[in-house]
Amino acid sequence: xxxNIIKNIVLMPISSLWEFLYRARRSLYEYGILxxxxxxxxxISVGNVTFGGTGKTPMIIWLVNKLEAYEFKTVILTxxxxxxxxxxxxxxxxxxxxxxxxxxxxxxxxxxxxKMKSGAVIVGKRRSENLKKYFPKVQPDVVLLDDGFQHIQxxxxxNIVLFDAFLPIESYKTAPVGYLREGLTSLKDADAILxxxxxxxxxxxxxxxxxLLSKYHRKEIPVGRFCYKPTGIVxxxxxxxxxxxxxxxxxxxALTGIASPNSFYRLLxxxxxxxxxxxxxxxxxxxxxxxxxxxxxxxxxxxxxxxxSEKDMVKLRKVTNDSRIMSVNIxxxxxxxxxxLLDKVRSVLNLDYN
Numbered sequence: 001x002x003x004n005i006i007k008n009i010v011l012m013p014i015s016s017l018w019e020f021l022y023r024a025r026r027s028l029y030e031y032g033i034l035x036x037x038x039x040x041x042x043x044i045s046v047g048n049v050t051f052g053g054t055g056k057t058p059m060i061i062w063l064v065n066k067l068e069a070y071e072f073k074t075v076i077l078t079x080x081x082x083x084x085x086x087x088x089x090x091x092x093x094x095x096x097x098x099x100x101x102x103x104x105x106x107x108x109x110x111x112x113x114x115k116m117k118s119g120a121v122i123v124g125k126r127r128s129e130n131l132k133k134y135f136p137k138v139q140p141d142v143v144l145l146d147d148g149f150q151h152i153q154x155x156x157x158x159n160i161v162l163f164d165a166f167l168p169i170e171s172y173k174t175a176p177v178g179y180l181r182e183g184l185t186s187l188k189d190a191d192a193i194l195x196x197x198x199x200x201x202x203x204x205x206x207x208x209x210x211x212l213l214s215k216y217h218r219k220e221i222p223v224g225r226f227c228y229k230p231t232g233i234v235x236x237x238x239x240x241x242x243x244x245x246x247x248x249x250x251x252x253x254a255l256t257g258i259a260s261p262n263s264f265y266r267l268l269x270x271x272x273x274x275x276x277x278x279x280x281x282x283x284x285x286x287x288x289x290x291x292x293x294x295x296x297x298x299x300x301x302x303x304x305x306x307x308x309s310e311k312d313m314v315k316l317r318k319v320t321n322d323s324r325i326m327s328v329n330i331x332x333x334x335x336x337x338x339x340x341l342l343d344k345v346r347s348v349l350n351l352d353y354n
Contacts, residue, residue, distance in 0.1 A: 022182035043156040047149025053259035054162035055196035075140035080106035080123035089124035187216040198225035224337020248272030251304035257285035
């Protein structure tokens with residue numbers, strides 16, 4: 001306890017300075033001292049104010065599916081974290097099921113592009129420059145800005161901000177004291193707030209989070225909750241091999257290279273799987289043949305099958321097609337707030353939905 005108090009005393013000035021600098025940066029753009037880039041299409045940002053995973057990629061995929069249902073040609077701007085093109089630029093056409101170069105583009109861009117029917121994913125951390133470069137080629141109807149809440153030099157029409165229900169309330173302090181990238185005062189720029197994994201915590205914990213956030217965001221914006229719904233289990237060739245119910249009683253090696261693997265473990269266990277070993281790698285880890293060999297040795301040792309996440313499978317396909325390695329495919333399921341969010345999105349797109 002005393003160590004934590006001393007730690008907070010030492011780090012609090014750094015935290016306050018961090019929050020001040022981010023607030024000042026937003027003010028400079030808000031008052032036009034620093035100029036924003038404008039494009040002649042609606043831009044919808046999906047981002048967060050915390051470090052770690054909050055469900056941005058599944059939410060991007062959900063939005064893409066909705067926009068394609070409206071017959072909008074969609075382009076996603078994403079950093080391509082840890083890919084070779086992160087500090088350059090690249091483009092992936094939507095719908096390329098087996099575009100197998102995660103080392104170039106990163107895992108999340110490839111996962112998103114696989115879920116699209118058309119459009120494209122533009123990779124690279126300089127989002128404004130990259131959109132300007134590829135805009136004549138792709139000519140989108142709407143742009144989705146992945147992890148874009150802090151990327152304020154690019155004007156957006158709508159800001160969706162995500163929160164993870166699992167993050168403890170005491171962690172909502174600006175880094176390095178807590179897990180906030182910037183202060184919660186930035187939520188004045190949010191147009192919708194969504195809470196992920198809302199089915200896995202108590203109503204009391206959800207209410208504490210909602211009450212905390214309500215002090216900072218505009219009262220009229222939608223606040224929704226969602227969870228992850230498994231849709232089936234596929235092999236390395238993207239062939240559906242079993243339903244979730246068939247996990248019941250099976251021995252599983254859980255292989256993960258994602259930010260928050262605990263919800264993945266819980267999903268497996270909720271469907272009756274017996275996790276005999278957890279093989280945990282860093283987020284965005286690129287698996288190699290040595291990793292696969294280690295995994296398959298454990299497979300034989302425990303007489304088990306390997307289950308991994310959809311995002312990890314994108315990278316695993318590059319190095320193996322072993323039938324013992326499978327992934328759980330998921331999609332977003334709203335618990336509330338879906339209709340209110342879609343109303344706002346359609347308004348931004350000038351769609352007549354009455």
